[in-house]
Amino acid sequence: MRRRTITMVTAVLVLAGCSSGTTAGEDANETLPAAGTSTGASASEEASADDPLLLAYDLAGMEPTEIIEHLDALGGAERPADLMASVRVDELLLSDASGELTLALPEDxxxxxxxxxxxxxxxxxxHSLTTCQGELTGEAVEVTVLDDAGDVILNEERTTAENGFVGMWLPRDVEGTVRITADGRTGEVPFSTGDDGATCLTTLQLA
Known part of the structure; x- marks a missing residue:
C-alpha cells in the first residue's frame, strides 16, 4: 500500500539516518526520531505512479525496491539534493519541500x-539514501552474511557504491553476523532484520 502525506517542511529533517562524519570509536548506532514527525496537521491520499514527488526525481514507474537500489547506487552530485529518502524496516519514506510519500516494502x-x-x-x-556517505568508495569487498545458526544467507563479491555502502536484501526476522573482507582486512558486526532492526550499519571496521 502506498500513501502520500502532506506535511510541514520540518518533517524533512527527521528522515535523515546519517549525521556528519565521526572518528572511529564514537557511538555509531543511535536511534533517531520516528519518521514523519511534525507539529502540523496532515492529510493522506493514495499515491500513484504519476505522483508529483516521484515524477520530480525520475522515480515514476519504479517499484519501491527499485527506487532504493537506484538511489543507493548514487553518490556526489548525482544525488538529488532536495530529496530525503529513509529506509525503514517495512517502508521507504521520501520527502522534499512539497511533502512526504510513504511506500510499503515487501513483508518478507x-x-x-x-x-x-x-x-x-x-x-x-x-539508512538515508541521499545523505549517508561511507569512507570506502569503489572498493572490492567480499560479503558474507550468516544467521545465528551459522548458515550462509549471502556470500558475494561486491563493490562499494559511490556512497561507500554495500546494500543487500535479506530475509525478515533473522539475526546473525555480517562479515566483510577488503584488501586483506576483515571486520564483522551483528545484525537483525526484526521490527527493531537497523537498516544502516556503520560499525563494521576493517582491521
Missing part, C-alpha cells in the same frame, strides 16, 4: 546497507 524482505570503514565512520540507524 529487509534492506540492509553496510558501510565498512578503516579510519572514519558516522552515526546511523535508518
Amino acid at each position: 524482505r529487509f534492506y540492509l546497507s553496510v558501510a565498512p570503514y578503516v579510519d572514519q565512520t558516522h552515526e546511523c540507524f535508518y
Whole structure:
C-alpha cells in the first residue's frame, strides 16, 4: 500500500539516518526520531505512479525496491539534493519541500546497507539514501552474511557504491553476523532484520 502525506517542511529533517562524519570509536548506532514527525496537521491520499514527488526525481514507474537500489547506487552530485529518502524496516519514506510519500516494502524482505570503514565512520540507524556517505568508495569487498545458526544467507563479491555502502536484501526476522573482507582486512558486526532492526550499519571496521 502506498500513501502520500502532506506535511510541514520540518518533517524533512527527521528522515535523515546519517549525521556528519565521526572518528572511529564514537557511538555509531543511535536511534533517531520516528519518521514523519511534525507539529502540523496532515492529510493522506493514495499515491500513484504519476505522483508529483516521484515524477520530480525520475522515480515514476519504479517499484519501491527499485527506487532504493537506484538511489543507493548514487553518490556526489548525482544525488538529488532536495530529496530525503529513509529506509525503514517495512517502508521507504521520501520527502522534499512539497511533502512526504510513504511506500510499503515487501513483508518478507529487509534492506540492509553496510558501510565498512578503516579510519572514519558516522552515526546511523535508518539508512538515508541521499545523505549517508561511507569512507570506502569503489572498493572490492567480499560479503558474507550468516544467521545465528551459522548458515550462509549471502556470500558475494561486491563493490562499494559511490556512497561507500554495500546494500543487500535479506530475509525478515533473522539475526546473525555480517562479515566483510577488503584488501586483506576483515571486520564483522551483528545484525537483525526484526521490527527493531537497523537498516544502516556503520560499525563494521576493517582491521
